[in-house]
Amino acid sequence: MRVLVIYASADGSTAGIAERIAERLRHRGHHASLHPVGEAGSVEGADAVVLGSAVHARRWLDEATAFVDTHHLELRDRPLWTFSVGMPDALPRWARRLARREEEAVMVQLGDLRPVSHRLFSGVVAPGQFPPASRLFLRLTGARYGDFRDWASIEAWADEIAERLDDTAGEAADRARRGDLRL
Numbered sequence: 001m002r003v004l005v006i007y008a009s010a011d012g013s014t015a016g017i018a019e020r021i022a023e024r025l026r027h028r029g030h031h032a033s034l035h036p037v038g039e040a041g042s043v044e045g046a047d048a049v050v051l052g053s054a055v056h057a058r059r060w061l062d063e064a065t066a067f068v069d070t071h072h073l074e075l076r077d078r079p080l081w082t083f084s085v086g087m088p089d090a091l092p093r094w095a096r097r098l099a100r101r102e103e104e105a106v107m108v109q110l111g112d113l114r115p116v117s118h119r120l121f122s123g124v125v126a127p128g129q130f131p132p133a134s135r136l137f138l139r140l141t142g143a144r145y146g147d148f149r150d151w152a153s154i155e156a157w158a159d160e161i162a163e164r165l166d167d168t169a170g171e172a173a174d175r176a177r178r179g180d181l182r183l
């Protein structure tokens with residue numbers, strides 16, 4: 001099936017995750033194309049969309065929410081998978097529950113879109129990304145820096161998407177066959 005994998009990334013780690021998802025979908029036999037959100041254009045013509053954004057200040061990046069607003073109807077009309085990239089695994093255990101509340105806030109940004117599934121992944125967290133006050137805050141909360149991308153769980157999610165697309169394609173083929181028989 002034709003799948004658009006669209007992402008908004010400030011520092012590159014969401015782009016890497018989107019790229020891995022697209023590669024995995026291709027490996028599973030789907031036609032997946034990869035686009036930064038600013039270059040994605042229309043989603044008409046796609047059978048399904050995977051849309052992800054880095055999280056800054058508990059929100060998807062502005063270009064991602066602008067894309068959702070502009071293409072709302074097209075996104076509502078086709079299977080949609082969404083993911084956020086934040087820093088839960090960089091945080092101490094006690095602070096990770098905050099990530100769940102952030103995800104609720106992200107879902108509010110999606111309005112009445114109902115993704116088939118939504119995931120929060122951890123990305124790359126580097127001191128150079130943050131202003132001094134945020135670095136101090138992160139140090140005080142016990143946050144760590146590093147590349148926290150969990151490629152196994154990213155690939156497992158992409159495989160789930162591929163399986164669901166396989167099912168959808170199979171059902172469409174069955175419907176077409178039944179239609180042929182009626183003719």
Ligand SMILES: Cc1cc2nc3c(=O)[nH]c(=O)nc-3n(C[C@H](O)[C@H](O)[C@H](O)COP(=O)(O)O)c2cc1C
Binds near residue numbers: 009012013085099
């Ligand atoms: C200015 C700034 C604000 C951030 N705010 C959040 C946040 O509110 N919640 C969160 O989980 N991660 C936050 N992060 C961490 C990023 O989401 C994380 O580094 C992610 O990997 C960034 O993805 P990117 O490399 O695609 O831009 C923030 C990072 C920056 C630089």
